[in-house]
Amino acid sequence: MRQTAVNKLHIFMVMFFISLVMSIQSPIFTPYAATMGASSVLIGIMLSIASFTNLTGNLVAGPLSDRFGKKVFIIISLFLSGILFIFHALVSSSMNLIVLRALNGFSLAFLIPSGLALLSEYAKNSHQQGKNMAINGILGTIASIIAPLIGGKLGATIGYANTYLVIGISLILTAIYATSFIKERQHMVVKANQSNKLSFLHILQMPQLQIVFLTGFALMYIHGVIIYEVPYLTVERGLSTTTTGQLFSFMGIGTFLSLSLLFINRFNPIKRLMFGLTGMNMVIFIILKGLMSLPVSLFFVGFFFGIIMPAMATALTDSVASSGYGRAFGVMSAIYSLGMITSSFITGVIRDYISPYFIAFTIGMLTLTLIGYSKFQTNTNSSSHAPTQY
Incomplete structure (x- = not known):
């Protein structure tokens, strides 16, 4: 029991450092x-390419991690990403940056699905799964609060290139730590009436997971707009990257607060998804209309983000057997990437003509409508197949 706790602690530490190091670049990439002459359209293409290669890698990572284990892909991905981030510091043109973003997107695709799947295997039941995801979420949120501040400060003091050098070296050190301390574990959770081998098609056909994936797409589309628009303030308004980092930290504080409300985990995860997405849509509308200051608005974006993310992970682990975690988390990560691809590309193209926040609000509301219709159809079908009482 004690050894299991120690092994989980090492996984939590690696996931925390991944979140911390990766979030450092959020206020400086745009x-x-x-500075290399990339236009808003080209920056959108860069973000989209990274998300597209990430999506491809997610679909490859799932089956491979189920078959060969999670640890090996976590370590390889960390080493490769560290090297690629170091090369970020050496580029001399925007075209070189596009190539590096594409390669790095594919490399990073193995990290999150493998990490979450490995963490889920250290649970004996659904309650422990939820607890593990909550702790991971809190640690990731702490990273998201402090990392933008670190990134913004580093960008302002040592420059963007040197900041990427720090990111690359930090990831390599994290890989060395993971090599020494992360332990693989056999599947612990067994669910009745489920095949040990799930195909991607089977996963996509599960009604509950369809709701999860729809929510994930909408959430990451909205997140992509925030990630694009907030750093762009440094370009349009001449703000310091430190200011941008502070704005992202407001979002992290909101997420931390919602994750700390442990009683929320007692509610059905699908209902939490719908509640969180409704709140997210309302906040995006407020940002669109300028009804609230940006720091406060980002705080509430983070709050509802913290409600949605753990609920999606819990709904997923409740729906599939542990032997299919890699595939399921791979599909979910691919959906995330698809949301980022669509968001980054559309935002870069239309931002000079129409507010990206309006498109994000429209997609969020459309997704909420589809989820409501899906729930209605599921309840109707269940009622029609119920035995008649006499």
Whole structure:
């Protein structure tokens, strides 16, 4: 029991450092690309390419991690990403940056599905799964609060290129730590009436997971708009990257608060998804209309983000057997990437003509409508197949 706790602690530490190091670049990538002459459209293409290669890698990572284990892909991905981030510091043109973003997107695709699947295997039941995801979420949120501040400060003091050098070296050190301390574990959770081998098609056909994937797409589309638009303030308004980092930290504080409300985990995860997406749509509408200051708005974006993310992970682990975690988390990560691809590309193209927040609000509301219709259809079908009482 004690050894299991120690092994989980090492996984939590690795996941925390991944979140911390990766979030450091959030306030600096857009201005870094802009200094190389990249237009808003080209920056959108860069983000989209990274998300597209990430999507491809997610679909490859799932089956491979189920077959060969999670640890090996976590370590390889960390080493490769660290090297690629170091090369970020050495680029001399926006075209070089596009190539590196594409390669790095594919490399990073193995990290999150493998990490979440490995963490889920250290649970004996659904309650422990939820607890593990909650702790991971809290640690990731802490990282998201402090990392933008670190990234913004580093960008302002040592420059964008040197900041990417720090990111790359940090990931390599994390890979060395993971090599030494992360332990693989056999599947612990067994669910009745489920095949040990799930195909991607089978996963996509599960009604509950369809709701999860729809929510994930909408959430990451909205997140992509925030990630694109907030750093762009440094370009349009001449703000410091430190200011941008502070804005992202407001979002992290909101997420931390919602994750700390442990009683929320007692509610059905699908209902939490719908509640969180409704709140997210309302906040995006407020940002669109300028009804609230941006720091406060981002705080509430983070709050509802913290409600949605653990609920999606819990709904997923409740729906599939542990032997299919890699595939399921791979599909979910691919959906995330698809949302980012669509968001980054559309935002870069239309931002000079129409507010990206309006498109995000429209997609969020459309997704909420589809989820409501799906729930209605499921309840109707269940009622029609119920035995008649006499």
